[in-house]
Ligand code: HEM
């Protein structure tokens with residue numbers, strides 16, 4: 001069962017939903033970047049993005065009146081969007097692994 | 110001037126035009142000559158799409174414009190049908206383009222493929238003429254068979270549906286037979302299965318039903334499972350192949366990522382279909398299924414953005430066709446924002462209850478279709494023209510590079526501007542019409558008459574004009590880019 | 605780091621892609637069968653076509669946060685009681701007319717379509733038809749000559765004349781009445797019908 005968003009919460013619903021996806025992407029990109037650039041600020045920015053995401057999930061959960069099993073959706077977003085970027089990064093690295101070594105040998109020559 | 114002179118005059122003009130563009134078909138293999146035929150029609154239909162979009166947008170501001178002559182319903186139908194058809198033409202063109210190189214052999218059944226192209230193009234022409242000249246029919250089967258089926262996006266009358274299916278079968282034969290004669294690959298396998306699904310889904314939209322709940326149930330199978338599943342994967346295939354060619358990414362990497370994309374996209378998109386089954390009479394469990402799975406749909410899009418950046422970065426953005434790569438980057442972002450962000454903003458039933466069937470959907474529809482599918486097709490047009498010119502140099506410093514840069518800027522800025530204008534209109538509409546006034550007709554019109562809605566329609570018109578001018582510039586650029594270029598394309602090494 | 609672990613290998617993702625796709629599709633097929641049977645005309649969610657003989661209304665249920673359809677006593681359409689077969693015939697004519705006239709490219713039906721004209725989902729119950737005595741007549745006249753009977757609500761937007769015959773117009777009204785009885789899970793939210801008092 002759902003409880004539709006109240007009129008006063010329209011804006012916050014749209015805003016937090018958009019923020020979840022954008023903060024998730026920014027976390028993913030910054031996380032990847034922090035792996036190739038050692039500047040610690042990038043890593044901080046990455047985790048800051050995730051923090052924004054967390055806040056946005058809380059806001060959305062409230063605005064969209066999640067209750068009962070809908071709360072698992074909030075949980076899935078919190079956990080999923082934390083690990084998905086990490087997974088994506090390692091997939092990038094590992095799927096490219098051979099090509100990096102090939103490149104290294106090329107450069108050696 | 111009599112008809113004969115007119116005829117000769119236009120023939121002369123056409124001949125002049127051909128001399129002016131100075132394109133040499135012998136630069137292309139036989140398969141690719143067929144492919145560019147599809148691209149040419151795609152561009153013409155793209156032009157028609159925007160022309161009729163402009164007329165429809167004008168009618169929002171001046172309802173009497175062309176009233177009773179070319180009504181909103183007709184213009185809008187041509188607008189969205191031209192879009193679907195030009196994108197499909199573009200995709201077919203892309204597939205013919207990569208078919209020979211990917212399979213390592215000449216196309217099998219080329220003659221039949223050429224015939225199919227002309228049959229399809231003839232049918233499309235007739236369908237459009239009937240839309241424009243006959244427009245509507247009586248409430249009986251023959252109208253649905255001959256004039257128009259009256260179902261958004263798949264309005265084509267039934268005879269044309271059947272024709273389309275036959276042409277698709279021929280196209281499919283070309284693809285499968287060519288891979289079978291040459292060699293199969295991961296890309297070839299995904300492509301073939303995806304085409305089966307894409308064509309099969311079309312058939313789901315070919316039946317008349319009085320029960321509108323059933324009718325819309327199947328209608329969404331076509332629309333949603335096209336754009337959020339099979340088309341995405343088709344673009345994935347095209348993208349995988351282009352990244353190999355343009356950036357020199359290794360085959361194993363693009364293939365692995367293609368499988369990742371299929372898993373994530375189908376895993377979220379197939380059941381994400383539920384977000385269209387909230388309010389059409391279907392059972393309540395769709396609220397949950399649609400909500401949950403469409404919350405997952407952005408994940409593949411994020412993965413694609415990250416991976417695209419990774420790939421581009423690890424190849425230091427070195428590539429052989431700058432306009433094409435610029436449009437591919439636009440695709441990654443457009444798909445992410447249009448489908449991922451804009452889609453998620455209104456996909457939960459708690460809010461979709463109010464946004465459903467408002468300009469909100471139009472805002473999302475514009476950004477998503479443009480961002481995900483117009484962009485990749487345009488990228489491929491550049492790839493095609495580069496080879497058609499004889500595989501020439503096509504970097505930022507080609508002659509008149511301002512044209513492709515401005516076309517890129519105008520088209521993207523125009524669509525983003527329209528999207529924002531429609532977002533404001535949709536927000537206002539969901540607020541006043543849906544929430545405050547409980548969706549009565551009176552409520553609908555108070556929302557339409559509201560100053561913020563009205564000015565949003567004016568803004569949409571201006572950004573539409575910007576988009577349209579971007580397209581005109583794009584067409585001019587496609588006709589002239591690389592003309593007189595003597596340098597060969599930049600060499601890309603695979604690594 | 606030149607070893608590709610299993611979870612990043614091509615073959616692993618190939619299998620995953622196949623299983624995920626097949627699994628999702630299978631679930632969709634099962635749900636499709638269930639949904640289609642639950643939404644058969646004549647079921648709970650989608651009433652039989654002969655519902656056009658009945659009074660249709662909505663009441664808001666606070667605990668469910670939505671309006672639910674209430675099918676009431678007899679309330680004939682065009683003063684005639686239709687058998688199930690006759691009702692289906694009439695609704696079918698109406699449905700085909702809405703398709704042949706391309707209604708969906710100006711209006712939305714069940715919220716899907718175009719946004720140039722009002723939603724038709726519960727249009728039969730709309731307060732815009734003033735009262736129930738005038739409704740049928742107004743609807744028929746409007747459909748047959750929308751330009752003269754324009755109801756633009758101050759917007760200047762007029763429905764074009766689509767050459768709808770009287771019989772077709774009756775079909776369309778029947779179709780709209782039948783459609784307005786479908787249980788749409790509460791969409792549109794808080795809709796006040798022509799029966800509701802202000
Ligand atoms: C490239 C991919 C996509 C394209 C081209 C696309 C396009 C569209 C279009 C054109 C519509 C309007 C349909 C109509 O005429 O009624 C629509 C509706 C919708 N889309 Fe998408 N979409 C895409 C991806 C997504 C994603 C990823 C989501 C969710 C996260 C989503 C959520 C929705 C929803 C909820 C609606 C229904 C709007 C309503 O209730 O009226 N879409 N989409």
Ligand code: HEM
Pocket residue numbers: 159160162163164165166185188189192470471472474475478479483524569570572573574576577717718719720
């Ligand atoms: C010159 C620029 C354009 C103008 C002026 C324009 C105008 C319009 C108008 C007036 C509608 C009808 C909306 C309604 O029913 O209220 C529409 C619908 C639509 N247009 Fe465009 N359009 C333009 C460009 C595009 C582009 C570039 C795309 C995608 C590639 C696109 C895709 C669509 C789609 C998918 C719909 C249906 C949306 C829905 O039903 O939710 N349009 N457009």
Ligand SMILES: [Fe+2]
Pocket residue numbers: 333337381382384385
């Ligand atoms: Fe969808």
